[in-house]
Amino acid sequence: MRLSAYFLPLLKESPADAQIVSHQLMLRAGMVRQLSAGIYSWLPLGHAVLRRVEQIVREEMERAGCQEILMPSVQPAELWQESGRYEAYGKEMLRFLDRHERPMLLGPTHEEVVTDIFRRCIRSYRDLPQNLYQIQWKFRDEIRPRFGVMRGREFLMKDNYSFDLDFEGAKRSYDNMFQAYLRTFKRMGLTAIPMRADSGAIGGDMSHEFQILAPTGESEVFFDAAFEEIDFFADDLDIERLKELYAATDEQHDPSACPVPAERLRHGRGIEVGHIFYFGTKYSKALGATVTGPDGDDVIVEMGSYGIGVSRLVGALIEANHDDKGIIWPESVAPFRVGLINLRASDETCTAMTSDLDAKLRRAGVSTLYDDRNESPGVKFATMELIGLPYQVIVGPRGVKAGVVEVKDRRTGETVEMSPDAMLDRFAR
RNA sequence: CGGGGUGUAGCUCAGCCUGGUAGAGCGCCAGCUUUGGGAGCUGGAAGUCGCGUGUUCGAAUCACGCCGCCCCGACCA
Numbered sequence: 070m071r072l073s074a075y076f077l078p079l080l081k082e083s084p085a086d087a088q089i090v091s092h093q094l095m096l097r098a099g100m101v102r103q104l105s106a107g108i109y110s111w112l113p114l115g116h117a118v119l120r121r122v123e124q125i126v127r128e129e130m131e132r133a134g135c136q137e138i139l140m141p142s143v144q145p146a147e148l149w150q151e152s153g154r155y156e157a158y159g160k161e162m163l164r165f166l167d168r169h170e171r172p173m174l175l176g177p178t179h180e181e182v183v184t185d186i187f188r189r190c191i192r193s194y195r196d197l198p199q200n201l202y203q204i205q206w207k208f209r210d211e212i213r214p215r216f217g218v219m220r221g222r223e224f225l226m227k228d229n230y231s232f233d234l235d236f237e238g239a240k241r242s243y244d245n246m247f248q249a250y251l252r253t254f255k256r257m258g259l260t261a262i263p264m265r266a267d268s269g270a271i272g273g274d275m276s277h278e279f280q281i282l283a284p285t286g287e288s289e290v291f292f293d294a295a296f297e298e299i300d301f302f303a304d305d306l307d308i309e310r311l312k313e314l315y316a317a318t319d320e321q322h323d324p325s326a327c328p329v330p331a332e333r334l335r336h337g338r339g340i341e342v343g344h345i346f347y348f349g350t351k352y353s354k355a356l357g358a359t360v361t362g363p364d365g366d367d368v369i370v371e372m373g374s375y376g377i378g379v380s381r382l383v384g385a386l387i388e389a390n391h392d393d394k395g396i397i398w399p400e401s402v403a404p405f406r407v408g409l410i411n412l413r414a415s416d417e418t419c420t421a422m423t424s425d426l427d428a429k430l431r432r433a434g435v436s437t438l439y440d441d442r443n444e445s446p447g448v449k450f451a452t453m454e455l456i457g458l459p460y461q462v463i464v465g466p467r468g469v470k471a472g473v474v475e476v477k478d479r480r481t482g483e484t485v486e487m488s489p490d491a492m493l494d495r496f497a498r
Numbered sequence: 499c500g501g502g503g504u505g506u507a508g509c510u511c512a513g514c515c516u517g518g519u520a521g522a523g524c525g526c527c528a529g530c531u532u533u534g535g536g537a538g539c540u541g542g543a544a545g546u547c548g549c550g551u552g553u554u555c556g557a558a559u560c561a562c563g564c565c566g567c568c569c570c571g572a573c574c575a
Contacts, residue, residue: 081524081536082510086568106567160499161574178575212499212573219575226575278575344575378575413533447535454535465534 072440091387092217098456107214107222117404126227133249135200140182146172148181152355163210175208180352183230188358194234202229219384227377232370239371244308246375251301258399262292264316279343283389286338289319294333340385347373396457405438408458412465414443423464433497
């Protein structure tokens with residue numbers, strides 16, 4: 070992609086509205102624009118990251134055996150009256166009437182809809198377990214949206230729902246998700262700490278929230294150093310042991326009663342990006358989601374639900390990965406892998422060589438943003454640092470003369486000179 | 499919803515107290531120069547001063563009402 074043709078409205082100064090660093094950087098880097106309080110448009114650069122995050126989530130859901138569906142964002146109030154949550158939910162739920170004056174709502178979550186699908190389609194215990202997921206926009210009319218995309222009213226969420234015949238099955242489903250979540254966040258270069266959580270309005274009695282570590286996180290967390298050493302990708306991962314490991318927010322943490330020896334106790338700040346619940350038969354009972362069991366009796370199915378804040382993760386990733394110059398994308402979620410800089414667009418040799426490299430990178434399947442603008446070197450460097458692509462390939466008059474390009478690592482700032490062929494080799498898959 | 503703040507050009511902000519034909523920097527457009535860390539010169543475009551009502555000869559400025567946005571708190575992925 071050529072930068073001269075890319076829709077990338079950069080800002081030199083931070084808009085006054087943006088308070089936290091991820092919000093400032095997302096606006097400055099042209100990733101999002103606010104339409105209304107807590108409601109954002111995603112521009113090409115932000116959208117590219119959102120899609121990459123979404124794709125990692127999707128792949129890990131598929132690996133865990135879940136199947137993707139897509140449920141409506143507009144739902145009839147009737148269904149929520151059936152579960153009893155229409156009254157319980159409060160003003161966070163945006164309600165309105167359709168043209169026939171039927172009460173409708175914008176879905177803040179989808180337990181009712183998915184349970185309705187299940188009860189209409191599944192009859193036998195032989196069809197269990199099931200685990201359905203979607204990646205869909207939710208709307209919660211927060212009293213006070215803030216922190217940009219981290220706490221919007223409209224947000225993209227991955228939510229999935231498990232259906233099992235009995236508690237043992239439900240627990241297997243829960244543990245399966247537990248590991249899937251650890252893998253998902255790890256793939257994004259994040260350290261996720263699972264913490265025992267109170268089950269909120271959604272109900273249930275087995276629940277963990279997943280906090281990722283970022284210096285600017287909302288709450289302080291304390292945890293066993295073991296979390297940093299565990300291989301979350303291992304097939305024989307001991308979930309029970311993981312659940313026993315110490316992890317607590319600062320309100321829960323009592324230094325005098327902490328079971329972890331001081332040298333193994335880590336602490337940092339956390340941002341909640343995921344939450345998993347087991348809630349038994351709460352919705353299946355209310356909505357009549359039953360299957361015929363092995364002995365011919367109706368059995369109310371056991372359910373769990375599992376959420377990941379996909380759009381929030383984009384903000385959280387920036388909170389965890391930035392410096393004073395801008396964003397530093399982990400490779401797994403970067404909107405482009407390489408930023409190709411032509412330092413002197415007025416020099417024909419430089420331009421010919423850079424354009425040639427752009428074509429070759431493209432042919433090699435390396436996602437590249439090519440800064441072909443006729444701007445000064447300072448502007449181009451500043452742009453690349455701001456938007457945070459993992460690697461910069463710099464072509465300048467000096468290097469062209471010597472037959473080399475520079476490859477710069479955004480995170481470390483290290484620059485290595487190499488021949489164009491070596492560079493292509495370095496990035497080709 | 500309670501408390502606080504704010505609204506003037508795309509962005510950051512001055513002007514408001516003390517009423518008199520709307521400003522700066524950055525960005526944008528044109529031209530020339532420049533080119534290894536957010537360039538220089540010249541010229542130019544760009545604002546219903548959030549909206550409404552009122553006071554006044556005259557309102558960005560004063561009064562009243564409304565709206566948006568932001569911050570703190572209670573709530574949340």
